[in-house]
Amino acid sequence: MGWALTRFSLTKAVPLTISRGTTADVVRLELRVERDGLVGRGEAGGFETGHRAFALEAVEQELLxxxxQLEALDPxxxxxxxxxxxALSPPARCAIDLALWDWYGQRLGHPLWRLWGLDPAEGVATSITLGLASEDAVLDRLERWWTQLxxxxxKLKLGSPDGLDHDLSLLKAVxxxxxxxxxxxGVAVELQVDANGGWTLDQTRRMLEALAVHQVVLLEQPLAPDLDPTQDTAGFAALHPHCPMALVADESCWDLEDLLRLAPVVDGVNLKLLKTGGLSQALLxxxxxxxxxxxxxVGCYSDSSxxxxxxxxxLPLIRWPDLDSHLNLVDDPFVGLKLKxxxxxxxxxxxxxxxxAGGTAAL
Structure with a gap:
């Protein structure tokens, strides 16, 4: 059995701005396990959530x-x-977990959803993301998405550093x-809002009426995540009884312990594989x-296919898929994820x- 780790780059067709900053390109890690003529692949990379951060170089060193030790084990x-x-950080664990699942599924000759007894016909539409920008730029981005699919x-990103007035103007325009x-x-279009922790509790309460008036169906992570679990839960608890749409935790929910503490005070959670450490914990x-x-x-960062x-x-388990990052790449090195x-x-x-995909060189 052999394991290999390489870097690869990803470039966004349209840079994405959220409350914490702008991303135009990233470097990611591909981890491969090869045995018996089968190759399993996993992906990882650095990311930050405002209260936790993982540098690419640190994740890379963990894996290297x-x-x-991995080479001595049987997949x-x-x-x-x-x-x-x-003992690993979530993104490092994610790379290994995915590579093992990929190899194991190939070994058994089935996709994972079939091994898990899921029905892919149950999948629903993914959201597309509008980052923070001027009103005209956001509307142009929406029209560009509509020419693509x-x-x-x-999903509209709010929590602008320019304040609630700018958020309200974007909300109204979109x-x-x-x-x-x-x-x-003649087709219904659903509007979701994700503030990425960019509002205080008071600001969120002030935004609720406008969100409801504009028929927002989902409000994701309005409050900044807190490393103190008690304080983090308290923020959602104070907001939840007054929130007229589904309240979803993202940056605040990393593992099963977070899910259990947040369950009484939210309507949903966002499972991102780099946070959960891969599919094993996400499925649990x-x-x-x-x-x-x-x-x-189920969401994404600047992830490839x-x-x-x-x-x-x-996807058969997910009400709100949010897997659009690969649709905004000019150099995705992988293929196989179909879109209808x-x-x-x-x-x-x-x-x-x-x-x-052919012709992509490792860094």
Whole structure:
């Protein structure tokens, strides 16, 4: 068995600005495990959430230091990897977890959704993302999305450093554009809002009426996440009884413990594989969320088709898919994640079903 780690770059067609800054390009890590003629792939990279941060170089060093120990283990027995994985940061754990699942699914000859007993026909439309910008720029970005796919679910980033007046102007403009398109096309378009922790509790309460007036169906992470779990939960608890739309935790929810503490005070959580440490924990969290009556979002950072293709294996369990990052790349090195209208379809190929596109060189 051999393991290999390489860097690759991703460039956005349109840079994305949220409350914490702007991203135009990133460098990511591809981890490969090869045995018996099968290659399993995982993706990881650095990211930050305002209260936690993981540098690419640190994640890379974690993985490089662990490779000699991984080579001594048999991927036919994924359970034997667990003691090593438990000590890793979430993004480093994600890369190994995905590579193992990919290899294992290929070994058994089935996509993961089939191994898990899921029905891919249950998948729904993914949202597309509008970053923070001037009103004209945001509307131009929306029109560009609509030339690319139907985009019946629109996620608007708010929490602007320019204040609530700018947020309100963006909300009004996008809501009007959605209404106009719905009337022209005869197709409902859903509006979601994600503040990425850019509002205080008071600001959020002041925004609720406008969000409801403009028929926003989902409000994601309005409050800044807090490393103190008690304080973090208290913020959602103070907001939840007054929120007229679904309240979803993203940056505040990393693992099963977070999900359980937040379950009484939110309507849903966003499972991102770089936060959960891969599919194993995300799948566990998804099943527990169902038992707790929580709806699920599965989201992305600046991810390629490899990481989004892994997340897509869970789509039958997800109410609000948010896997559009690969659709905004000019140099995605992977293929295999299919899109029909604005519905992603997990690959029917074994494992993750994602393969390397030709002609992409590692950094």
């Amino acid at each position: 230091a662990l490779l000699p 036919n027995h994924p359970q034997r990897f667990e003691p090593l994985l438990n 139907p985009a019946t679910r629109v 809501a009007q554009a959605i209404t106009d398109r719905s009337q022209r096309q 969290m998804a099943h527990v969320a169902q038992k707790k009556g929580l709806d699920l979002m 490899l990481l989004n293709g892994a997340a897509a294996q869970m 209208d604005d519905r992603l379809r997990p690959s029917a190929m074994a494992g993750l079903g994602i393969r390397q």
